[in-house]
Amino acid sequence: MPLAGEPGFGVYVHWPFCAAKCPYCDFNSHVRHQPVDQPRFAAAFEREMAAMRARTGSRTVTSIFLGGGTPSLMRPETVGAVLEAVARHWSVPDGIEITLEANPSSVEAERFRGYRATGVNRVSLGVQALNDADLRFLGRLHDVEEALKAIGLARDIFPRLSFDLIYARPGQTLAAWEAELEQAIGYAADHLSLYQLTIEEGTRFHALHAAGKIAVPDGDHAADLYDLTQAVTAARGLPAYEISNHARPGAESRHNLVYWRYGEYVGIGPGAHGRFVEEGRRVVTVTEKTPETWLNLVEAKGHGIVDGEILSRSEEADEFLLMGLRLAEGIELDRYEHLSGQELSRERLAVLQGEGLVAPIGNSRLRVTPAGMVVLNAVVADLAR
Numbered sequence: 001m002p003l004a005g006e007p008g009f010g011v012y013v014h015w016p017f018c019a020a021k022c023p024y025c026d027f028n029s030h031v032r033h034q035p036v037d038q039p040r041f042a043a044a045f046e047r048e049m050a051a052m053r054a055r056t057g058s059r060t061v062t063s064i065f066l067g068g069g070t071p072s073l074m075r076p077e078t079v080g081a082v083l084e085a086v087a088r089h090w091s092v093p094d095g096i097e098i099t100l101e102a103n104p105s106s107v108e109a110e111r112f113r114g115y116r117a118t119g120v121n122r123v124s125l126g127v128q129a130l131n132d133a134d135l136r137f138l139g140r141l142h143d144v145e146e147a148l149k150a151i152g153l154a155r156d157i158f159p160r161l162s163f164d165l166i167y168a169r170p171g172q173t174l175a176a177w178e179a180e181l182e183q184a185i186g187y188a189a190d191h192l193s194l195y196q197l198t199i200e201e202g203t204r205f206h207a208l209h210a211a212g213k214i215a216v217p218d219g220d221h222a223a224d225l226y227d228l229t230q231a232v233t234a235a236r237g238l239p240a241y242e243i244s245n246h247a248r249p250g251a252e253s254r255h256n257l258v259y260w261r262y263g264e265y266v267g268i269g270p271g272a273h274g275r276f277v278e279e280g281r282r283v284v285t286v287t288e289k290t291p292e293t294w295l296n297l298v299e300a301k302g303h304g305i306v307d308g309e310i311l312s313r314s315e316e317a318d319e320f321l322l323m324g325l326r327l328a329e330g331i332e333l334d335r336y337e338h339l340s341g342q343e344l345s346r347e348r349l350a351v352l353q354g355e356g357l358v359a360p361i362g363n364s365r366l367r368v369t370p371a372g373m374v375v376l377n378a379v380v381a382d383l384a385r
């Protein structure tokens with residue numbers, strides 16, 4: 001694991017297609033009934049990389065992440081072409097973490113072996129639940145049997161494996177979640193992402209929730225589920241290293257640590273975001289979300305960037321707080337001062353510490369306590385004011 005304070009330079013590539021749209025999902029994912037022209041997308045990814053490379057200059061990549069959408073709908077040749085393109089534009093040392101997100105229903109052994117042959121060394125599987133009724137409720141195309149088969153295959157083929165589960169589902173009891181989590185830990189190699197079900201605007205669940213057709217656990221029950229999650233994972237050796245991510249020590253996602261430690265990353269593909277230092281200032285890039293529009297933009301002018309800005313020092317400092325305080329390791333106070341040009345308010349820190357929401361780590365770091373994690377956004381807003 002990179003040392004704290006060495007955030008790294010990641011490359012994120014977004015594959016924007018899914019076989020079906022899950023009713024809770026507000027990611028940039030699209031269903032197409034015609035086959036996607038994968039070589040054309042791969043060529044566009046490479047062109048956009050060239051545009052980003054012209055802005056970042058030469059860099060050493062510390063991690064690559066193929067996210068989506070459902071990147072496991074990409075053929076291994078497409079993944080191989082994307083990874084080769086990354087290596088043509090930046091320096092890619094041997095052995096860096098290369099993650100691909102996969103859905104159990106889009107998995108075939110042959111495809112997994114193909115991904116491994118291209119250099120992918122970590123898979124993040126969208127398992128989401130370990131009972132069929134909840135998988136159907138979540139609109140997933142796989143069942144538990146397929147999920148377990150995918151987990152088994154991934155464990156055989158890839159050095160590293162993570163899988164996601166969604167909890168705080170309607171009607172989910174503490175006992176049911178505890179049993180499911182214990183079962184998941186039994187299958188997990190070394191990393192689990194455990195997200196609470198949230199109702200996001202623009203999703204099918206949002207409409208159903210507004211119509212009173214689904215009810216998610218209320219604040220107290222959701223907090224109890226969160227506390228249980230922390231206790232069970234910690235007791236089983238996969239403590240939270242970030243608010244929703246749990247790993248055996250050393251198995252943390254290096255790519256996600258780039259985000260949370262406020263490192264630099266380029267975002268390639270439809271709807272991808274990037275943040276990197278250009279001419280001494282941190283810039284934001286945002287690309288066009290609609291896949292075909294993005295493709296046309298890239299083919300016409302070399303990139304699909306439709307939005308972006310140069311962050312002010314205070315914006316950088318606020319983002320650094322927002323990301324870093326998600327981590328159990330917290331933030332380095334010197335870095336905050338370096339970014340913002342001032343110390344964190346001692347008065348506000350004293351109040352938050354008195355309320356048991358933040359705690360110092362030695363003299364140099366600050367972390368949010370487990371009680372503070374439940375109200376993290378409020379804690380960050382208070383410190384960032």
Ligand code: SF4
Binds near residue numbers: 026
């Ligand atoms: S598979 Fe993932 S990205 Fe695709 S719709 Fe479902 S949750 Fe969203």
